[in-house]
Amino acid sequence: MTHTTDQCSARPPGRPRSERAAKAIVDATLDLLAEEGGVAGVSIEAVAARAGVGKTTIYRRWPNKEALIIDALAALKEPLPEPRGVSVREDLIAIARAFVADKSDKKRVDCYWSVLGSAERYPELVERVTREVIEPRREVMRAALRRGIASGELRPDLDVELAQWIITGTITHRARAAGAGPVPVDFAERIVDAVLAGFAAH
Amino acid sequence: MTHTTDQCSARPPGRPRSERAAKAIVDATLDLLAEEGGVAGVSIEAVAARAGVGKTTIYRRWPNKEALIIDALAALKEPLPEPRGVSVREDLIAIARAFVADKSDKKRVDCYWSVLGSAERYPELVERVTREVIEPRREVMRAALRRGIASGELRPDLDVELAQWIITGTITHRARAAGAGPVPVDFAERIVDAVLAGFAAH
């Protein structure tokens, strides 16, 4: 062994890549994605300018805009809610609360909205976000609903898929509605109680 | 009176503007708005090319892209549903059906989605669409819900605003969901029945 640098991961020679620069680039990308309202509005030049970084520094790490955005979106992932409460009502409220909290982060919502709005142009991006972020969260809610049916708390003929659309759709729509202001903190409980009890009298 | 052309509306001399061209321009604008997934994706050049029209013909009628898009969106307006059925259930289903039909027109949904997604960039567009298209439809549903409460069909403590978010949000979200396919024809009835009866057993 003539090498003394065989430590572990074979650190390459030369100046190491700045971690600060990488973070600044990702942050700037998300900022622009949220502000410009679309993937098309994000330009490498704008990202570089906002991050206080040379374009070289970006192109050294990512081959193009799509790859940068994909990596940036990964930084948005939040841990899945894992409710195992005593009742369906509490499980659903916990999940809905996590949704509302997510949607209260304006930057986060705007990023997802921007990406999903660019479906025709960047199908790969949309497919990836759907698979890695949206679908797992939908599954958590479906599982909670199925548990409720099994425990007898929910009507046995409940359409789980439809029920799931109702809860997530309401929150999403409310969060994105123009001019409706921020989602109230108790929105999760109110919607769960409303759909559990039903609109009809008695 | 030396003029014989005083007929009525003082028709200007020269070749009149082609109605066909105007329609082709508006159609092309909406097509692009839906396909490109954003206001930014619509370029006058692309509109002209798709409409089979010279750029001059566009600029003669509209001063810029925003004005063109505003006028084009006006062509999307559909008549308001005006339900006065025998029961709240039928009223809500009628309104929901109109929503679903609207959302089944992919071009129409994509156009609104595109515009609303450009909120930060083009606030005037968003404000206008919200005021002239969305809010009147929301009001129709609120009115139906209030009638239901007054008639005793709906529980008196029902949160009308929340109920309205639930129904419209579910349809909108379902229509826009990636990879979920077209909204089924019976979606309107299923959602109304589900929220009327509630999820809970008995």
Next chain:
DNA sequence: CCGATACGCAACTGTACCGTTTCGAAAGTC
């Protein structure tokens, strides 16, 4: 037919961005 206007088309200037390259300086290892 004449004048006026609109038509589609092409050419033009100006701006913005892409993706690449070059540069001198900085920051690490040996």
Next chain:
DNA sequence: GACTTTCGAAACGGTACAGTTGCGTATCGG
């Protein structure tokens, strides 16, 4: 100190679009 790689900055050619202008033609009224 020698070497390697990254850093931010600047410049480059290429593409796309905005908005304008000129041109020959078409279509209206008188």
